[in-house]
Amino acid sequence: MRRTKPGSDRDGLIKRVADTPLVRCYVTDLAFRGNVSIYQGMVVNFIYVVFRVALGIWYTSVWFISMAVYYLVLGVMRLYLVVSYRRGEQVDQLRCYRRTAWSLFPLNVPMGGMMVLMVLTNSGYxxxxxxxxxxxxxxxxxxxxxxxNLAKYRKLGSPILSAAKALNFVAALMSILGLQTAMIAQFSTEGEGYRMLMNALTGGFIWAFVVLIAVYMLRHARALEKGEKEAGAVEQAEEQV
Structure with a gap:
């Protein structure tokens, strides 16, 4: 009986998996990949909320609870995008994009609370x-x-996917702040004053940058809406001719 090498079996399995329609679509279709990423981000987000709430209750930590509130708001925003994207043509994607931009302002409330708490209590990771x-x-x-992904999905022309990638960028900025506090706590010899100063500077910058992102998204939505109206007016004029 002919024996096959373990490596060839593994390579054959990988090839068969790669040839499945679902995997092939994920690799080649940017819109499908963006759709999957919306669901993935939402699920991971809510799991993280439960994890932080559990830690906050276990350690009676206001810091962990404030983080849970922030990610809960972020998760609700992602859930809204998931529901809107599932509705497809029945939903105004530009309106969803604009609402996501407006939602970044209330998102900054728990974000600002986390940053103030981080500085005042010298908390961190x-x-x-x-x-x-x-x-x-x-x-x-x-x-x-x-x-x-911000640049890539903007070219795709889907306002909902662009909004989802903007939320991913905001979450990544918060991760940078958390990493900074951990690195200062582990490697810095400058004392608590230096840690508080750096957390205040970086936190303030991220908070202001998120506001700028929201303002940009609102201006971009207005420009897209103006372009759609102008295109509609041109089509209407051509039909009348």
């Missing part, structure tokens, strides 16, 4: 051992990926 290096790699990976 701590990671054991080499976990901080893995966390740093993942944080920078998510930040770079979110920036690339």
């Amino acid at each position: 701590t990671y054991p051992g080499y976990v901080i290096y893995a966390s740093a790699l993942y944080t920078f990976y998510t930040l770079i990926t979110s920036i690339i």
Whole structure:
């Protein structure tokens, strides 16, 4: 009886999986990949909320509870995008994009509360051992990926997918702040005053940057709406001719 090598069996399995319609569609179809990422982000978001609430109750930590509130608001915004995207042509995608932009302002309320609490109580993240290096790699990976996806999905022309990628970018910015507090706690010898100052500066910058993102999205939505009206007027004029 002919025996096959374990490596060839594994390669054959990988090839068969790659040839399935679902995987092929995920690799080649950017819109489908964006659709999957919306669901993935929402599910992970709500799991993270439950995790932070459990930690907050276990350690009686206002810091963890405030983080849970922030990610709960973010999760509700992602849920809204999921529901809107599932409705397809029945929903005004530009209106969803605009509402997401407006939602960034109330999102900044728990975000600002977290930052103030972080500075006043000198709170933050701590990671054991080499976990901080893995966390740093993942944080920078998510930040770079979110920036690339912002440009990539904007070209796709779907306001809902663009809004979802904007939320991913905002979440990545908050991860940067958390990483900074952990790295200062583990490597800095400057004392608590330096940690509080850096948290205040970085937190204030991220808070203001999220406001700028919201303002940009509102201006962009207005420009897209104006373009649609002008295109509609041109079509109407051509039909009359």
